[in-house]
Amino acid sequence: MKIYNSLTNKIEIIDKKETYNFYVCGPTVYDFLHIGNMRPFITADVLIKYLKFKNKNIKYIINITDIDDKIIDKAISEKNTEKKISEKYTINFLEDFKSLNLSEPNSFLKISDFIDEQIKFISKILENDKGYVKNGDVFFDIYKSKKQYGILANKKIEDLIPNKRLSENDNKNNPLDFALWKKTDKGINFKAPWSEGRPGWHTECATLNYLFFQKEKVDFHFGGIDLKFPHHENERIQYLAVENCELSKFWIHNGHLNFGEHKMSKSLNNTILIRDFIEKYDSNTLKIIFYKMNHTSPIDLTTLLIEQSAAEVQKIQNIYNKISYYKITNKITNSKKKYSYLNDVLKNLENNLNLPNCLTVLQEIIKEINKSLSDSSLSYELLEQFQIINQKLLGFNFKYTVYSxxxxxxxxxxxxxxxxxxxxxxxxxxxxxxxxxxx
Known part of the structure; x- marks a missing residue:
């Protein structure tokens, strides 16, 4: 199998092994999630389902950022506690995740449960002389990793230097240095050797990858393209500073979901919440929308695209209804005919998760099933391939009709x-x- 690697900017062949490690950047739990937030999880799920179908083992982790300035601001605006805000939206996220019929990870990891581990990780960076402490803040020194920094994002340090004063944080030695630990008395804070405060955002994921994949390393690290820089670049450089090797073999970034000519974003107030979308349509419709484009490509969401995808979902459900009716009135037979639909889907998945072509194969098998229904020749072999493609590989949750x-x-x-x-x-x-x- 081969897939596009953001680290090398190439489509590369995946190593053959028995267990694959997955890490997907999870949400900051301060609000409901919109449908664009779920594209990395859906993309990862397709690859996971493919590997499981090939009888591979999966170790899969998703982090939940439950300590953040956005959570503090939300708590203040709603006159509530940070803990209650983060708990509320964590529950909402888990409900949304479940509603999409996705493979469950081994663990959802809350950042607040790993404060001591993050402090130890930051200490290792300081021991390796890759960071510095200033007035209680701890920063990563970009210039001490100059040769390695920017490789993931394909950026050079000299091109990143801003033409302005160090206004963001006067404690920094250089404008590009980023916080590993922030001294603060705003919101919930924790005791560390340097000050009372909390870890920087970029340190969270680097620490969890270090803790849970230190021996095996991550095979696939997923996230939206907007996280590639600076979040993933800063996550990666911290891991390099501690382990002296790359954090992940493959970095897989999905394209933006654009709505109304702009990226779907809470800040632009142009979002469609997952729960609202599922209530009006369903998870199958959202997956059809995402599968129409390669995972690295942006999607321009329109009402027409949604309605067309919903119609395609109804077309597939109609086939399930017809098959259910057929089972009562006819016998399903064994067939000597060899069908290639399943192999065709597998080949397309192996070719950089070519989901648009998988949808084309799905339409072809629907035509074959319709023909078999018409001439009363529906076979177990054809039905099995249809079900495997829909349920086990593409993650749809169509159901046969159960009659009284x-x-x-x-x-x-x-x-x-x-x-x-x-x-x-x-x-x-x-x-x-x-x-x-x-x-």
Whole structure:
């Protein structure tokens, strides 16, 4: 299998191994999440499902940032505590995650549970002379890692130096240095050797990767393209300062979800919340939208695109409904015919997660199923491939219709009347089936 690696800017072949380690940057829990926030999780889930189908083991971690200035500001605005704010939106995130039918990670890790570990990690950076303490703040010294900094983001330090005074934090030696520990009395803070305060945002993920993947290293680190710089670059450089090796073999960044000609963002007030989208449509529709483009490409979300995707979802659900009806009135058979749909989807996934082509294959198998339904030749082999593609690989949650015994008897009576050309009775039965939304 091969996939695009943001670190090398190349499509590269994945190493063959039995266990793969995944890390996805999770949310800062100060508000409801919008649909664009979920693209990294959905992209990671496709790769995880593929590897599981290949009988590989997965170690998968998602962090939850429950200490942050945004949480403090939210608590102040709502006259609440930071703990209650973070707990509320953590629960909301977990509900949203579950609603999308995604593979559960091994752990959701709250940053507040790993303060001591972050302090130790920062201490290692200082021991390796890659950072400095100034008036209780701790900073990473970019210039002591000049040769390695900017490789992920494809940026040079000299191009990043701002043409302004050190206004952000006068304690910094250089404008590009970033905080590892922030001295503060605002909000919840913690005791550290340098001051009372809290860890910097970039240090959180670097610490968790160090703790949980130190021996094996991360195979795939996921996140939105907006995190590539500075967050992922700063996360990466800290790990290098401690371990002297790359944090992850593959960095996988997905493109923005644009809405109304701009990136979907809370700050621009142009978001569609996950829960609102799921209530109006469903998780299948959101996945269809994301699958229409390669994961690295931006998506321009429009009402037309949403409605078209919802129509495609209904088309697939209709097939499930037809199959459910068919199972009552016909026998599913074994077939000698060899179908290539599953292999075609696997090949497309192996080619840089080519999900648009996977959707094309899905449409092809739907046509074949419709043909089989029409000539009463539906086979177990075709159904199995259809189900594996939908459920095990693409992560959809379509369901077959479950009929009551009375409904099954009604269907059989209707089909019997049609076969015997008892049209008057069959018309009456048909109306009953229509009222029950069976046909």
């Amino acid at each position: 015994l009375a409904d099954e008897e009604l269907i059989l009576e209707y089909e019997k009347c049609k076969k015997n050309k008892n049209y008057q009775q069959s018309d009456l039965l048909r109306e009953q089936l229509k009222l029950k939304n069976i046909i």
